[in-house]
Amino acid sequence: AMTADGAGAAPRGSPEASLDPDHLYNVLFVGDSHVGKTSFLYRLHADTFNPHLTATVGLDYQIKNLVVDNKRFALRLWDSAGQERYHSITKQFFRKADGVVLMYDITSEHSFSDVRYWLSCIQEGAEDGVAILLLGNKTDCAAERRVPTKEGERLAEEHRLMFYECSAASGQNVSESMVSLIRLLKAHEDKLKNKAEEVPKPPQKKKGCCW
Amino acid sequence: PPLHFHRGGTRELLRALQRYIILDPSPLDGRLFLAYPQDSGTLPQSFDRLQFLDDGGNDLVSRFIHDPYATTFGGFSKVTNFFRAALRPPESPIHTRTPQDPSLPPQSDEEPGFELITCGVELGPKPDVTRGPPLDKWEEFLDSEGRVTCPEKIKELVFRGGITHSLRKEVWKFLLGFYPWNSTAKEREDILRVKTDEYFRMKVQWKSVSEEQEMRNSLLRGYRSLIERDVNRTDRHNTFFSGNDNPGLTLLHDVLMTYCMYNFDLGYVQGMSDLLSPILFVTQNEVESFWCLTGFMELVHQNFEESQEAMKQQLLQLSILLKALDPELCDFLDSQDSGSLCFCFRWLLIWFKREFSFEDILTLWEVLWTRLPCENFHLLIACSILE
Numbered sequence: 001a002m003t004a005d006g007a008g009a010a011p012r013g014s015p016e017a018s019l020d021p022d023h024l025y026n027v028l029f030v031g032d033s034h035v036g037k038t039s040f041l042y043r044l045h046a047d048t049f050n051p052h053l054t055a056t057v058g059l060d061y062q063i064k065n066l067v068v069d070n071k072r073f074a075l076r077l078w079d080s081a082g083q084e085r086y087h088s089i090t091k092q093f094f095r096k097a098d099g100v101v102l103m104y105d106i107t108s109e110h111s112f113s114d115v116r117y118w119l120s121c122i123q124e125g126a127e128d129g130v131a132i133l134l135l136g137n138k139t140d141c142a143a144e145r146r147v148p149t150k151e152g153e154r155l156a157e158e159h160r161l162m163f164y165e166c167s168a169a170s171g172q173n174v175s176e177s178m179v180s181l182i183r184l185l186k187a188h189e190d191k192l193k194n195k196a197e198e199v200p201k202p203p204q205k206k207k208g209c210c211w
Numbered sequence: 212p213p214l215h216f217h218r219g220g221t222r223e224l225l226r227a228l229q230r231y232i233i234l235d236p237s238p239l240d241g242r243l244f245l246a247y248p249q250d251s252g253t254l255p256q257s258f259d260r261l262q263f264l265d266d267g268g269n270d271l272v273s274r275f276i277h278d279p280y281a282t283t284f285g286g287f288s289k290v291t292n293f294f295r296a297a298l299r300p301p302e303s304p305i306h307t308r309t310p311q312d313p314s315l316p317p318q319s320d321e322e323p324g325f326e327l328i329t330c331g332v333e334l335g336p337k338p339d340v341t342r343g344p345p346l347d348k349w350e351e352f353l354d355s356e357g358r359v360t361c362p363e364k365i366k367e368l369v370f371r372g373g374i375t376h377s378l379r380k381e382v383w384k385f386l387l388g389f390y391p392w393n394s395t396a397k398e399r400e401d402i403l404r405v406k407t408d409e410y411f412r413m414k415v416q417w418k419s420v421s422e423e424q425e426m427r428n429s430l431l432r433g434y435r436s437l438i439e440r441d442v443n444r445t446d447r448h449n450t451f452f453s454g455n456d457n458p459g460l461t462l463l464h465d466v467l468m469t470y471c472m473y474n475f476d477l478g479y480v481q482g483m484s485d486l487l488s489p490i491l492f493v494t495q496n497e498v499e500s501f502w503c504l505t506g507f508m509e510l511v512h513q514n515f516e517e518s519q520e521a522m523k524q525q526l527l528q529l530s531i532l533l534k535a536l537d538p539e540l541c542d543f544l545d546s547q548d549s550g551s552l553c554f555c556f557r558w559l560l561i562w563f564k565r566e567f568s569f570e571d572i573l574t575l576w577e578v579l580w581t582r583l584p585c586e587n588f589h590l591l592i593a594c595s596i597l598e
Contacts, residue, residue, distance in 0.1 A: 033437060033440065052444050053444060054444050054445060055440070055445075057481050057482040057485075057560055058553075058557050059557075060557065083437060083481045085481070086481070088518065088519045089522070093553075
């Protein structure tokens with residue numbers, strides 16, 4: 001019961017999917033410490049901003065149900081610790097992920113330059129063709145911006161990533177980016193399904209325990 | 212009237228008595244036995260504590276009294292092979308003997324006299340356990356020079372009932388190894404003086420690093436920036452850390468920075484601020500909280516190591532325990548792709564700090580610091596939460 005609980009409730013005003021979703025995706029949130037991964041998830045879940053959320057240690061997770069294009073989706077959202085010390089735990093999870101949200105802080109150049117490090121982790125650990133969303137968080141802190149939108153766009157283009165700037169504090173682009181990610185995940189799933197129907201089923205990589 | 216046994220024979224007497232009555236060592240004094248009539252149906256308390264399995268009552272009870280260690284672990288060995296892996300302390304190798312040693316049977320897993328059952332075992336009904344009152348006396352446990360006369364008794368009382376809040380400040384320093392149990396009051400004054408000097412010597416080390424120096428020290432810079440961010444988000448609801456410019460925040464910051472100098476290889480790892488905050492809240496003292504933190508870290512530092520081996524090991528042990536205790540839950544978790552128990556990572560990393568109220572954590576930690584009844588007791592706590 002512990003696993004399915006977490007954050008079942010949807011934010012106000014957002015359509016709630018029923019208990020039995022049509023599609024279930026594992027989405028892993030990565031990025032440097034303090035870029036706002038937990039705050040983003042808190043906004044998605046409770047539609048408010050909490051400036052005093054404690055640092056994530058190891059992994060945390062919640063379930064988010066959404067209806068997109070008349071289909072019910074359940075997202076299993078894995079929140080990871082940003083500190084490098086915990087990366088060996090996080091890395092185990094790349095294999096499980098259908099999608100990865102890679103977040104940086106637009107007020108921190110360091111967090112942006114670490115995006116390349118995180119991409120290499122994804123490349124190393126995740127399944128080929130995993131859906132990746134690059135998110136530049138904290139657009140509400142416009143005065144302290146250090147990473148221009150253009151740079152984020154350029155990086156996303158170079159690596160063919162979906163890209164948004166957002167703010168967990170104001171709520172800007174929080175649901176929008178998730179809906180886009182869902183569409184991407186769905187398209188990816190459909191493509192895999194079609195492929196599977198054409199050729200004899202390839203041996204699937206074993207999913208299961210994370211160590 | 213007192214009976215004297217000049218040539219031994221106390222054990223024989225106890226054995227003979229056990230044919231007629233149930234004997235139970237007093238929880239307050241191991242040398243004192245409480246006698247129960249056979250038919251009273253009262254299960255001895257100290258046995259209740261360890262009764263994992265229903266093993267037919269009296270025979271096990273008397274063996275327990277006769278030789279609690281062997282009987283308890285003999286009982287454990289029956290629980291299943293699963294338990295053996297989980298109950299082994301992390302450092303101890305599986306086989307301490309070498310196969311070359313001719314005097315010992317080669318690599319035998321079976322201890323003589325103990326039965327090993329490898330399949331699942333039905334656990335007996337759970338015993339009723341009641342918590343004791345918190346430890347609320349201290350002076351009377353000290354001798355004239357201030358030594359703690361019976362540390363084991365203190366630990367037992369703390370294990371059963373925790374510590375009354377006003378005494379925590381004193382007793383935690385013993386539980387966390389800042390003061391040895393057998394130190395005199397005078398020796399403790401000296402320890403405090405030496406440790407105070409040592410603390411401030413290490414504090415000066417990071418305090419005196421100039422901005423330019425720090426520019427060339429990415430490790431220190433990294434630790435500092437993480438600490439600054441985490442101090443701002445650790446237990447801010449607690450009055451000791453709430454509001455801006457609260458002196459508690461500075462203490463949290465300074466003690467964590469000094470810990471980096473104390474153990475630079477480990478440095479600061481997220482989660483450590485959670486370990487320090489209750490200690491700081493109780494001791495209300497920079498130097499004492501620092502040394503208590505080092506004592507706590509002695510128990511858990513492996514949790515924070517880069518390889519995360521200790522954490523993986525504990526999660527594995529937890530899943531082994533759970534397989535024996537609640538196979539159905541295990542199956543369910545497996546079906547939900549959660550059999551690896553990753554969601555318990557945080558529980559074990561910082562000893563449930565984020566899962567309970569601040570007040571409850573004070574009690575839970577002092578209970579766990581006694582290391583009773585076994586080092587891996589926190590895994591059993593995790594099991595009971597899952598239940």
